Amino acid sequence: MKSIVITLQLLFAFSLFSQKSDCHFTLKGTVIDSADNKPLSLTNIELIGIKGKSISTDKLGQFIFANLCSDSLELHISHLQCEHIHLRFKLTKDTSIVIYLQHSNHAIGKVTFTAKAEQDNLDKLNLRKLDMQKGGSIAELMQGIGGITLLKTGGTISKPMVNGLHSNRVIVLNNGIRQEGQNWGMEHAPEIDAFLATEIELLKGPEALRYAADGVGGVLMVKPASVFTENAQQLKGEFNLIGATNGRGGTSSLILGSQLFKLHPIYWRVQGTLKRSGNLKTPDYFLANTGTSEANYSAALGYQNERLKFEIFYSAFQTKIGIYKGAHVGNINDLLKAFQSDTPMYKADFTYAIDRSYQQVNHQLLKTNAEWQLNSSSSVQLTLAYQKNHRQEYDVLRTSNAFKGPDFDYYINTLTGDMAFIKSNLHKVKWTAGLNAIHQANSYTGRFFIPGFYNKGAAAYFIAERTWAKWQLETGFRYDYKHITAYLWRGNNLHVRNLQFNNATYAIQLHYQKSKALEYIFSSASAWRPPAPNELYSNGLHQGLASIEIGDSALKPERSYHNAFQLKYNTKKIKIEAEVYQKYILGFINLVPSMPPQLTIRGAFPVYEYVQQNVRMSGLNMAMKLDLKKFYYVKLSSNLLVASELNTHAPLSQMPPFSGKLTVGKSTKKYMFQLWGQGVAKQYRYLQGSDYVAPPKGYVLWGCDLSTEFKIKLQPFRFNLSINNLLSSKYRSYLNRFRYFADEPGFGLTARLIMPLNCNLNNNKK
Template identity: 25%
Template sequence: MKKLYFILSLLWICTAVAAQEHKHHYNHEHPSDSTDVFFRHLKLNELVVTGVTGDTKLKNSTAPISIVSSKELRQTTSTNIIDAIAHQPGVSQITTGGGISKPIIRGLGYNRIIVMSEGVRQEGQQWGDEHGIEIDAQNVNSVEILKGPASLMYGSDAMAGVLILHGSPIQPEGEMKATVSTEYQTNNGLFDYSLNFAGNQKGFVWDARFSDKYAHAYKNKYDGYVPGSQFTERAGRLMLGLNKRWGYSHLTWATYHQTPSIVEGERNEVTGELECTTNNVKTYSKALPFQQIKHYKAVWDNSLNLPKGWLKAIIGYQQNRRQEFEDDEDEYELYFKLHTITYDLRYLSQELNGWKMAGGVNGMWQQSLNLGEESLIPEYKLFDFGVYATVSKSLNSLTLNGGLRFDNRHLDFNSRNFSGVTGSIGAVWNANEHLNLRLNIARGFRAPNMSELGSDGIHEGTLRYEIGNPDLKPEYSWQADLGLDFTSQYVSAQLALFANRIENYIFSKRIDLVMEEGFRTYEYTQGDARLLGFEAGVDFHPIHCVHFQNTFSYVDAQQMHASEEAKYLPMTPAPRWTSELKYELSHHGHKTLNNAFVALGLECDLAQNHYYKVDDTETRTPSYTLLSLSAGTDLNIRKKKVAEIYVTVDNLLNTAYQNHLSRLKYCDMNNATGRQGVYNMGRNVVFKVIIPVI
């Protein structure tokens, strides 16, 4: 902790010194800068979000929403899109090695989060611990993070929130854009490149992209290289459409192929070294056991301009093929094939006398097939239907919002039917040009998924034998959110408090039963739960070129009326503090180096002492602190931008650590050192270049 206090003090002193040295210089030599900076920080309130009642200014949203901009994504080091946003307040990730991440929002994940991409919900067997999100990070331009069940547009499974992944905006009329981007990471040898070509000619629009990525095993100070953490990824996307006065019609086709190997964590009993099944631990080729995932998506997105609003219709088809290979590269043991058709019809009204309304119907049809030698979950068919209506009213400085939704889901497994009525009501008070206060109360609903109901077998990627419970009931929740946003010329601050009560919370617990030698046995159960927590953030910017940003996230997730060992819910993220001191250089387009910056970052994850102890399902995770250093700039030649260049050093001190949500934490013990499990990635130097060709 002494090191932590020293680092914080150093960051604060640097900020104070910079403010004193530059305060008068910038106020006198560049009198317009302070005004520009003032509006630059206030514009956060003018950002438009789409996930509540159509297009709404962020300051008028009653639901807790945060936005990750295109600039932030470009400057962030990651191996996938979930990894890229996992440092946002209230957001975490469950990881399996270097390439697989699952989102967590305020302590909840899996089928409690809906991921929206290309206007449809992503469906890819997301019930699995080691099933990542089959989306190319290069296709994501910005992200909306909706926290909690306040949005009624998405239905069952949005109990924890919604991640809306926005693609690049349509090019202006008569313009074309072509870019080439590439990235290299030293720790795992990750190399990727992406080619993009988009344009708009007389209303005919297109956007084409091809991406390729591959990485060998990552390494850390305690384990060396981690066999089985290598992966390859290849993705493509083509959008063609029309943008006219009557609206638009876009047809999108996307493919995603990933081949991640599986970290088993088996060790030599004498030396403690991780066992490698290949001759070269740094191979980019797949090694047994491994997964092979292929995801295909076709979406037809339409919007019709009406006299007093918009009518939107989106139809999507997805096919997800997930194969798991254990002993033979040419013979899969598990093969899930999932077909999904989604539909969404909605009407959004224009604002009239302060009133805005939205309503619609949406849902999906699914069929899951087992084509492998083994099966983990039964084959099933599912039909999902929902209808909703929302309304908002602006009264000077007060905005009110509310709505209702009904969902019904039929599952042919044991002919189960699940239905629920949900709703949301909230208010935002714009106290003045600097301060916003918001309050929202929402009811959530989630039907149990097929894995929770019918699992019975070995899940190779999780090293577990899983047993479902066909008698599970649907989850219902009540969540209250209280928020405060303050923005001024020199300080921006946010505080979000939440309380969430869930009836029939479903989770898996370890049981003292051996179904298969070498595999832990887990069984799904449920009970009532409550989650309390908050996210806080403050950004000091005493002068236009210096930012000192801090965030803190905390969630306390408990099972009600449970014993001391079963008191805390599993997979709850540890309290986390992040801090960044950033110095931005010139923003003048005629300079050779434009929009340049240097930044020192800190992430401190406190010890997680609140964990699910029954049958050693989880163990305590000690605290750790990570430092990062980054720099970036636009390179201009003859007043024209020819490249964006970014360099980042993550885990600067090469700290050996285990995140509480890392599934590799529970791999075999190292008998030589007494350490349990596999550790996270060590120091990683990242180089990224984006080149605009047109």
């Protein structure tokens, strides 16, 4: 969904008609999309304070209110339920207005300067782009954003990596709520139904401070569609049916919503997804035990009148993920043997069955959100959310008659509250002030990896933006207080550790619109992150990696300083977005090899310890699109990152290597076809001896996408096909933790049928 926001150019064309008596004035107008100067239909125009005066613009973008009294009018203009604008003026004569609505790139009602229609955006993915990725995990959806790569564990688990950082350093916002699971684990993927997302954005400016202080790597926002449908008398929805050859996976997802009562502005929406996939196949063999299944549902209710907007949302996410059998190693000798072997130890055929080891995760979210419009320029928002995350990990059993339960059972329950006051003075100044609070309880049964703890925190933030003719400045400040009580068992003795952290975070972003086509954005931000429980207290064997990880309870928070310069160039023929950044992280908590190996009953294991270092990360993300004649286009994008420890200049491990992608395609009104090639270099920047084997060599992958739209009778359909790894190339990725054990999946074709649903509920039987 594109967010239509405010308006810079509001043209009032008052015209004088003949004077009429007090309540016979007409207000008519046209809403125009400033991106392409075309009329915007289905824009909702509401006269605040006057009951029943709410209409939508027609196909020509026009609306008309008749029989209005001479009065101060307040107009609320919204499109696609995104950000809205308020207009106030005194009606003294028949009036006609032209309203230019503008597309925005930003999440929190931000003023933007240029028209940005369906543009290739580095930090944001819209519905159309998401269409081509459907059927993948939420992290796979995110990888179209500049700077985002995937950190994988086999073919079944992936989590987003933002400019080389991940897990505790990357915050994922689901429906405005910070996702709270066992996020620290590299093999713990975000528990979000990918079909809930209609837009995904990497927040770069100060708006991120509203949600978190510890987004050292970045804050990713997953936005669902609004529950408030535009047309009251329509049942709106979408049905998705997806099939994939590799893994023989099938996904179906349905979303439906409408207005509940004809006369009351109460809206509902239900949504559900079912997903099943079996063993994946590399070019040469099936990967044993790589099936997955997922069942999710959500329901939302909303009430909206002139002044109050209230929403209640519930979602449940359940998944079972098989872990590649060949990656289960007992000790370091098994691991070394697996490296040397080119073929897997466990031969497998295709099956949907998932055996140990596997993960089973259940995530529930209950959210209520209320927004009061106090007057035309100020509003109050109140959000309360409760999240319940239950993760179970089942390891391979030594004997089949032993215990059948999970080896790890993690529970984390989180209650968060946010209160914000938002004041926007038409288009010049806008500020948000708010308070955050969190209460979190973490517990486990089974094997110890991280301790049980209570985490209580509170924060206050202030975010402001000011607009001048060509300049826009955004600033944000946030102060956090955090208190963690951890319960550590040493044998039969309970040790209680209390930890307190408080610190400030800031962010500044400056936009400069050089010309209509060229925009510069400079941003500077600092964030901090307290050490996570695994970094503080873990002390044990990491089975999958055949290593012993030792935490350090004396770790201090880490702090980042991030500076970035972004350039956006946008003309009809060429679009460029480029970003250079430099990030310093002081006290970066890093897992480094330590001597000597530790002796266990399974042999000696290498030991890794959490230490703090000062690091520098510099990078360049670029995306370019060139429109050629006859609807042909060329796209080019690339990511480059160099990360080093400051004193020794030693490279940081597990950083994404240089990659680039070239796409050539043709897009007409009827169809889109594109062919792409993606090259990923070998990661040469790696410290000898810091890994069991050297990083895998570089590779080139090819793929293609086709999408088209058609109608059967009156029902429209969208259909698309994607092929990944077209030539079924054999390769291994440095960012896959199972690179030691197996190749990446080979050829895979995914077909998607998307059926938008629009039924009229006009059963007027009265």
